[in-house]
Amino acid sequence: MKTHKQYIHEQIKKEPKFAEALAKAEQEVGIAVELARLRESRGLSQTELAKLTGMKQPQIARLESGAHFPAFPTLQKLLGVLGGKLELTADACHLVPTRAKLASARR
Amino acid sequence: MKTHKQYIHEQIKKEPKFAEALAKAEQEVGIAVELARLRESRGLSQTELAKLTGMKQPQIARLESGAHFPAFPTLQKLLGVLGGKLELTADACHLVPTRAKLASARR
DNA sequence: ACGAGTTATAACATAAGTGTTATATTTTCC
């Protein structure tokens, strides 16, 4: 039986662009998933986070689904509530949870 | 004679929105200026950096002028060539020069 | 003062992200 890794490896051999696309996909998923994790670690629902940041729930969902990259000001709004630091390099991107200035304004 | 700080302070008293606008402006200028500094520290011209990143010189100029926030993928392209890490929190943003993987493909 | 290289501006088409509302789908808990 073929492993996932083996399969990926073959694809890359056949189609070099695959690697690029994969890396991009993983990055996007990366920040998306980390946003969700950070929010959950703070015990907030999407709706609550939305209220606290002045955004709407579907926008949070969109970001966490990796539909697109969050823009700079959006990230800062989120970080303001979630507490955390974004670290971005050429090939990786992650959110580091920092102070847990947790939302008093809960539901 | 009035100092710059005094002036700013007065403005904020008169017009609360001023503080907000100022903070925003400073952030934008922040990343913009740091991008320029990082590029210069690597001894690259805008044109060279543009070539190395597959962008065009005016786009580099635009970013360094603070006309707008660079988007995620743009930042990663730049970091790939300049070497550096972006650190973003709710109220600050700076580029940290790291490895100086300097462009062999000079002019 | 000239010319080369560098940086800045302007303009416009395209792409990507946001704000918003409405509605579906999934989870959770009784």
Place this chain on the structure above:
DNA sequence: GGAAAATATAACACTTATGTTATAACTCGT
């Protein structure tokens, strides 16, 4: 299994960033 909360999708107008070309303005060295 049904209600309530939570999350996801879809659609649309609007804003922001990019890609591009052309061209202006500035800086230096000669």
